[in-house]
Amino acid sequence: MPRYRKRSDGKPEPGAVRRNLSNCPCLWRVCGRLDDVEPPPLDGLLRIMIVGLGNYQIQSSRCSVGMAAVNILAKKLTVDATWHLDRRCDAKVAVAVYGHHEIILLKPQQFMKMNGVSVRRAAEVYQVAPEDIFMIHDQIYIPLGKYVPGKEETIRDHSGVISCKNEMKSNLMTSVMIGIGPAPRTTKRGRLHHKLGRFSEVQQRKLMQVLEQCTNYLLEDLVKC
Structure with missing residues (x-):
């Protein structure tokens, strides 16, 4: 890591450490806070992350079906009692x-x-690469009752996916879309209400x-990997 300037009393110049970390070339940009990073998985295990996108304050809404999906996954994997902040x-x-x-x-x-x-911070903390991240989210362009593994052209303007791509600076994450059906009204307000x-x-x-x-x-797809 590059050196930072020190004041005459030997202490770092205010803000120097923060600037230094922001310019750090390491992949996860976590130099100086290694205690916050989880250790690698046990030998023979590949760590992946499955994200349920949504609005945490209204998890029963249509746009939070991704969170409903990871809740079901947690039950299938018998870790639903271990959710923690x-x-x-x-x-x-x-x-x-x-x-x-x-x-x-x-x-x-x-x-x-x-x-x-949250996805970017979690990727840093748990040391997960973009290609090992799966995003589950709603999609109004897919009928209710169907799901589609991510195709770039059908993701369109989903704000959660756009946020993840911008923060991760990557298009390598896999998207799994849950259809919620089109909005009755095609206006921007109508789609938001839906x-x-x-x-x-x-x-x-x-x-x-x-x-x-x-x-x-x-x-089933994980078993094949």
Whole structure:
């Protein structure tokens, strides 16, 4: 790491350490705070991160189906009782081992358009590369009852995904989209109201079926790796 200037009393110049860290060439930019970084996984395990994008304050809304999906994953992996708030990345975290993978389940505790901040911090803390991150999120361009593993052209203008890409400075993350269906009104306000609204009882049953299928797909795909 480059040296920083010291004052006449031998102490670092105010702000010098912060500037120095911001220019650090290491991959995770965590020099000076190694105590905050999790150790690598056990030998033979590949660490991945599965993120449920959404609005933490309204987790029952259509736009938070990603969080509902990771909740189901936590139950399937029998770690649903271990959710805890990791203040280092401002997210709820549960850790599971499945086959040859150590899985970091993540629910950002920020608004959707800020989800990427939590994802970037978690990637630094748990030392996960962008290509080992899976984002589960809603998509209004896909009918309710269907899910689609990420295709770049269909992600479009999802604010949570855009936030993650901008913060991670990478397009290598995998996206798994859960259809919530189109908004009844095509105006910007109409789409927003649709995303923040809740599913009806009939829609909820349909959603649970597709979430079951989606989470099974993710786990089966991991077995093949």
